[in-house]
Amino acid sequence: MHRPTYAEPILSWYTEHARDLPWRRPDASPWAVLVSEIMLQQTPVSRVLPAYEAWLTRWPTPAALAAEPPGEAVRAWGRLGYPRRALNLHASARAIVDRHDGQVPPAYDDLRALPGVGAYTAAAVASFAYRQRHAVLDTNVRRVLARMVTGVEYPPKTQTAGEVRLAESLLPPDAETAATWGVAVMELGALVCTARTPRCADCPVIASCAWRLAGKPPYDGPARKGQTYAGTxxxxxxxxxxxxxxxxxxxxxxxxxxxxxxxxxxxxxxxxxxxxxxxxxxxxxxxxxxx
DNA sequence: AAGTCGTGGTG
DNA sequence: TCACCAAGACT
Missing domain, CATH: 1.10.10 (Arc Repressor Mutant, subunit A)
Structure with missing residues (x-):
């Protein structure tokens, strides 16, 4: 099946509009990338930034964190939310020291075996830190592909095998390009193809966006789950x-x-x-x- | 496979 | 204002 080529406009857009985030800098270690990915699970960039800087200053390597009691990780987690992530990160640090000689493993399966590292995070670290060719399918990418390719406003509530196949089919053949493609689509979803009010006027693929071409039909699936919190x-x-x-x-x-x-x-x-x-x-x- | 797990910003 | 959303993982 033939699809428009999305890669060039999105990669060009990313070159011009990417945010300067610390975990994207060339000197960011694989450990720094792993820390950022765990912190970013369900937590916005703006709240992660200060915690990320403090964390890496105190624990620049997995061994440094592994040498501390887990409670210190929980304390340093502060108000990022989902504190079991702090425990997972600490346990991952110890596993990295025990099983991988203190180095964040580059292999997807080894990453996936670390506590708190699921399909997305394993692909993200393998791709962003080690420049490998993996489909990174997070909430941003799912939304961009739903609109741009499938022509619907929102992806299904739970990730489907079809979405994975679609993401893999769009991956550029070259590993280095594929790694940049992943972060570029994520960034497009974070800055332009946003959930609430997409900035279609600023979109580099507006011409070929299936959702726009269909007249931006509103989401018609089942109601999305609310997350009441007070009193829970x-x-x-x-x-x-x-x-x-x-x-x-x-x-x-x-x-x-x-x-x-x-x-x-x-x-x-x-x-x-x-x-x-x-x-x-x-x-x-x-x-x-x-x- | 639908529920659970924090917290804060925002349209 | 308040429901929705934010680089998910686990069971």
Whole structure:
């Protein structure tokens, strides 16, 4: 099946409009790229930037992080959200030291085997850090391809095999070009082909965009899932963990009791945080970040 | 395979 | 204002 060639206009657009992000600089190590990718999972660039700089200053290598207790990673994670990512990054650092001689592995399968590294993140590190040819299919790329190629406003709620095949079919044959193509499509989705209000006037492929050519039909699929937060277990977990992050050492149960009113919910949240390894109960009844 | 897991910015 | 969204992973 013949498709218009999207690569040249998008690559040219990227050359001109790419943001200067620290993890894209030539001196960014594979470890720096991995750290950025984990932090960027569901968290906007603007909030990641300061945490990323502080993290890499303190832990410039996997070995540096691996030498610390996991609780230090959780504390340094701050308010990035989804704190199990901090635990995953710490566990990945230790696995990298143990299994890969302290070097972030270049092989996709080895990356994918690290905790918290799924299909997207493994492809991103292999592509961006090691310049290999992998389809990087994140929320931005999925949206761009849905519009540009498929002609619909939004991709399906859950990623399909068809989307993977499509992304792979569009990959430039040359590895170095493919690596740039991946980050370029992501950037296009982040800056121009945005979810809410796409800036079609600034789009380098407006002429061949299937969604525009179809008259920009609105999304007609099932309602997208809402993410209520206030009053949820997630908010409760966040409050409890914040108490631990702000404390210099172990805290009394009373300090946690003060952080959330509903007793049942608080106990459930605390149990799940302990189960997840984000909080350790001590023999004396106090609680601490994992050591 | 649909739910769960944080937090904050924004149209 | 408030529902939606943000470089997902895991179960």
């Amino acid at each position: 277990d997630r908010q409760c977990r966040g409050r409890l963990l914040a108490v631990l992050r702000h404390a210099s050492g172990p805290v009394e149960r009373a300090a946690l009791d003060d952080a959330w009113d509903d007793v049942r919910q608080r106990e459930r949240a605390l149990a799940s945080l302990i189960e997840d390894g984000l909080i350790d109960p001590l023999d004396d009844g106090r609680f601490t970040l994992p050591r």
